Amino acid sequence: MNPTKVQCCVAGGGPAGMMLGYLMARAGVETAVLEKHKDFLRDFRGDTVHPSTTQIMQDLGLLDEFLKLPHQNVAEMKAVFGDKQVTIANFSNLKTPCPYIAFMPQWDFLNFLAAKAKLLPKFHLLMEAEVTELIKEGDRVVGVRATTPQGPIEMRADLVVGADGRHSTVSTSAGLKLEDLHAAIDVFWFRLGGTSRGMEGVAMHANRGRFVFTINRADYLQCAYVLQKGGADRVRARGLDAFRRDLLIAAPELSECVGDLRSWDDVKLLTVSVARLLKWNAPGILCIGDAAHTMSPVGGVGVNLAVQDAVATANLLARSLRNGTLADSDVEKVQARRLWPAKVVQAFQGLVQRRVLAPVLSGEAPQTELPMLLRFMSGSKWAQGLAARFIGLGVRQERVASGLLN
Numbered sequence: 001m002n003p004t005k006v007q008c009c010v011a012g013g014g015p016a017g018m019m020l021g022y023l024m025a026r027a028g029v030e031t032a033v034l035e036k037h038k039d040f041l042r043d044f045r046g047d048t049v050h051p052s053t054t055q056i057m058q059d060l061g062l063l064d065e066f067l068k069l070p071h072q073n074v075a076e077m078k079a080v081f082g083d084k085q086v087t088i089a090n091f092s093n094l095k096t097p098c099p100y101i102a103f104m105p106q107w108d109f110l111n112f113l114a115a116k117a118k119l120l121p122k123f124h125l126l127m128e129a130e131v132t133e134l135i136k137e138g139d140r141v142v143g144v145r146a147t148t149p150q151g152p153i154e155m156r157a158d159l160v161v162g163a164d165g166r167h168s169t170v171s172t173s174a175g176l177k178l179e180d181l182h183a184a185i186d187v188f189w190f191r192l193g194g195t196s197r198g199m200e201g202v203a204m205h206a207n208r209g210r211f212v213f214t215i216n217r218a219d220y221l222q223c224a225y226v227l228q229k230g231g232a233d234r235v236r237a238r239g240l241d242a243f244r245r246d247l248l249i250a251a252p253e254l255s256e257c258v259g260d261l262r263s264w265d266d267v268k269l270l271t272v273s274v275a276r277l278l279k280w281n282a283p284g285i286l287c288i289g290d291a292a293h294t295m296s297p298v299g300g301v302g303v304n305l306a307v308q309d310a311v312a313t314a315n316l317l318a319r320s321l322r323n324g325t326l327a328d329s330d331v332e333k334v335q336a337r338r339l340w341p342a343k344v345v346q347a348f349q350g351l352v353q354r355r356v357l358a359p360v361l362s363g364e365a366p367q368t369e370l371p372m373l374l375r376f377m378s379g380s381k382w383a384q385g386l387a388a389r390f391i392g393l394g395v396r397q398e399r400v401a402s403g404l405l406n
Helices: 015-026 051-059 106-117 169-173 232-237 240-250 252-256 302-323 328-361 372-378 381-393
Strands: 005-011 031-035 072-074 076-081 084-090 101-103 123-127 130-137 140-147 153-162 178-180 185-193 202-207 210-216 220-228 268-270 275-277 285-287
Touching: 005 015, 005 140, 005 302, 015 031, 015 106, 015 123, 015 302, 031 153, 051 302, 051 381, 076 372, 084 372, 084 381, 106 123, 130 153, 130 169, 153 169, 153 302, 169 285, 185 232, 185 328, 202 240, 210 240, 210 328, 220 240, 220 328, 232 240, 240 252, 275 328, 302 328, 328 372, 372 381
Parallel strands: 005 031, 005 153, 031 123, 076 202, 153 285
Antiparallel strands: 072 101, 076 084, 130 140, 140 153, 178 275, 185 220, 185 268, 202 210, 210 220
16 A cells, blocks of 8 residues: 655656655655656657766666666767767766766666665655645645546655656746746657668767767667757758758768658657756755756756756755654755756756857858867867766766665
8 A cells, every 4th residue: 555644755757756766765764756657658768877877876786787778888979070070078988887878768777776666665656646736734845646547645745856857846836936048959859760880879960050969779770850949840841851851961871761750750859948946945845857957968968967866865865854854954955966067067058059059050051160169079088088077977976875775
């Protein structure tokens, strides 16, 4: 039987929510995670598991088993601008257990965490439980109401954590104010069956106003076509044949498989948002991950930043939650620690949008020169290593505190 009162109630079973639920329960905190869907199969799930996350899995003693899940390892990120190919990040020299990016379906990652968490007596996972509103006593949040197939439920908690994504019910219901940082791009997301020669690993391809990222997933290519914010309808209006031609302008190597796009149903629009809450907490609640700060796809860091938030939250709050001594001042420490990394990553993504993406998307001329930022990175092993550290480990790497490993 599911509990009606816990010490920590987490809204959302994504990377931040599942990692936090596991860590809290492992530390002896009675924890419930409420996930609105019946499973973890979703479009637009980030599949990049960065070295910062595999380091956490090693801290938890789970890495060897985790790496048995199907995945691909990528040690370099490359860029192709016109006829020039350069390396922009090399992860192989990072001092970490897995000096590479592991590409793994996010549902496998989440199912793995869920399976491990269910072995813990303090952990409770409620699927198809959608948080709809907060329960308040005065100005303090004391729980949530949720809908389930069996009817509405109430879950009381000492702390409610909103890990429910960019359209967070928790943050909206609490009236937390969001600062929109105005993303300049959107993305068409699609797969191309099979692989093409010269398309190994992760690469960005740019030419004549077209920009596409490709990720070789062994038996298919995952592709992201970057377009100016609000430009999706204009691209669709030109027709699918024109879109295929645009892809080939950016990446001629796709000629063997671009015909796999047979209708616009094969192409999904990811509306990019870059924003962050001015304040991540209120009495009785805290927001982390995308609920606190949304990221653009640049660098694929969003999932890993969310996992880092979860680790920091557990490190800072698990003991006081377990002991029943949690104070609002304790909760405020999470934003104090994690706001700066979020700001730095968003600033970096803004720089890439302005200095790399915008010049490409605004021009029809052949791409004959690398943007200055990429020229600098491609010409310096030091810069490639710095980029790898920034993307792979983050600017404030979180490690699991020893007190959570009991």
